[in-house]
Amino acid sequence: MAERGGTVEELVRESVLGSFSGLRVLVTGHTGFKGAWLSWTLARAGASVVGYSLDPPTSPNLFEQSRLSDHMASHIGDIRDLNSLDRVFRNSSPDVVFHLAAQPLVRRSYADPVGTYSTNVMGTVNVLECVRQCPSVRSVVNVTTDKVYLNQEWEWPYRENDALDGYDPYSNSKSCSELVTGAYSRSFLRDRGVAVSTARAGNVIGGGDYAQDRIIPDCVRAVQSGERILVRSPESTRPYQHVLDPVFAYLLIASAQLSNPLLAAEWNIGPSVDDVVATAKLVSYFCQAWGVGASWEVMAPQGPVVHEASRLALDSTRIAALLGWRPRWRTQAAVERVVRWAKDQARGIPARDLIDRDLREYMG
Numbered sequence: 565m566a567e568r569g570g571t572v573e574e575l576v577r578e579s580v581l582g583s584f585s586g587l588r589v590l591v592t593g594h595t596g597f598k599g600a601w602l603s604w605t606l607a608r609a610g611a612s613v614v615g616y617s618l619d620p621p622t623s624p625n626l627f628e629q630s631r632l633s634d635h636m637a638s639h640i641g642d643i644r645d646l647n648s649l650d651r652v653f654r655n656s657s658p659d660v661v662f663h664l665a666a667q668p669l670v671r672r673s674y675a676d677p678v679g680t681y682s683t684n685v686m687g688t689v690n691v692l693e694c695v696r697q698c699p700s701v702r703s704v705v706n707v708t709t710d711k712v713y714l715n716q717e718w719e720w721p722y723r724e725n726d727a728l729d730g731y732d733p734y735s736n737s738k739s740c741s742e743l744v745t746g747a748y749s750r751s752f753l754r755d756r757g758v759a760v761s762t763a764r765a766g767n768v769i770g771g772g773d774y775a776q777d778r779i780i781p782d783c784v785r786a787v788q789s790g791e792r793i794l795v796r797s798p799e800s801t802r803p804y805q806h807v808l809d810p811v812f813a814y815l816l817i818a819s820a821q822l823s824n825p826l827l828a829a830e831w832n833i834g835p836s837v838d839d840v841v842a843t844a845k846l847v848s849y850f851c852q853a854w855g856v857g858a859s860w861e862v863m864a865p866q867g868p869v870v871h872e873a874s875r876l877a878l879d880s881t882r883i884a885a886l887l888g889w890r891p892r893w894r895t896q897a898a899v900e901r902v903v904r905w906a907k908d909q910a911r912g913i914p915a916r917d918l919i920d921r922d923l924r925e926y927m928g
Contacts, residue, residue, distance in 0.1 A: 766803030771905030834878030
């Protein structure tokens with residue numbers, strides 16, 4: 565498909581982003597990888613963006629590389645600190661809230677289950693309690709994960725009405741976050757006209773991700789160090805997608821339910837079913853795109869054994885049918901963009917220029 569020309573600003577006005585111009589938007593977890601992409605996109609849309617999060621989780625990180633704090637009000641704090649979070653809500657009076665703050669790693673959740681549950685469950689309680697006490701809020705999107713489902717290891721993708729019961733502490737805490745969100749919506753927010761949705765996205769990839777224990781950042785670190793890529797579970801299938809696919813889905817959900825609160829729901833956000841790939845294929849895409857110096861091998865078992873699902877896919881029919889969202893880039897194209905980003909960043913191109921390039925191509 566040919567891409568339209570135009571500046572980022574021109575393309576923003578023609579997209580769903582135009583509806584955020586002038587709105588006050590609060591993003592929890594804005595210093596994280598996905599939160600930084602979302603916050604930058606909202607700032608580009610002309611929203612007044614306020615962030616609440618811990619310090620960036622890695623060094624380097626996209627939040628600092630893009631100098632995102634120049635374009636938003638950034639508050640550093642713990643989502644488990646209700647009083648601190650409440651002050652930010654009261655001072656900013658947001659129209660829209662995106663809740664992304666979380667402990668997001670499966671393997672870390674085995675090492676720190678208490679911290680994972682307190683962040684992911686009580687953190688959600690605190691956000692929704694602040695929403696309950698804040699009369700300005702009209703639209704809330706709680707970002708959870710594709711791993712919230714009771715995984716039966718079956719061959720068909722999960723739908724929004726399938727049972728929730730994530731296996732490990734991370735996944736299970738996100739299932740609990742979904743239940744908390746439903747209870748708050750039914751008990752306090754729906755009758756007030758506050759639209760609340762949850763968004764269950766697949767495994768995101770994109771430029772500026774430096775997290776440990778995530779496959780694409782691991783690939784970049786390995787090849788840049790002249791090492792072979794080590795792959796733990798090559799046959800496991802996952803719904804990988806470029807970070808802009810869920811970011812635009814979150815924006816679409818928040819905008820749609822602002823206009824019509826009846827659209828508040830649970831939403832799956834994943835690639836086409838025929839584009840759900842095994843980790844081995846994902847890494848092969850990476851090596852092909854990188855070229856000379858990129859190769860991989862299966863990692864020998866090490867450390868404590870943790871449960872990992874071998875099959876996982878999402879059915880995104882609901883959001884396609886009701887909101888018109890569909891994935892923009894297939895997995896191989898998404899990986900190619902990550903490789904281009906890493907190489908261009910190594911050549912000195914600023915992160916903010918790289919973000920804008922991906923945004924322009926995504927909206928074009």
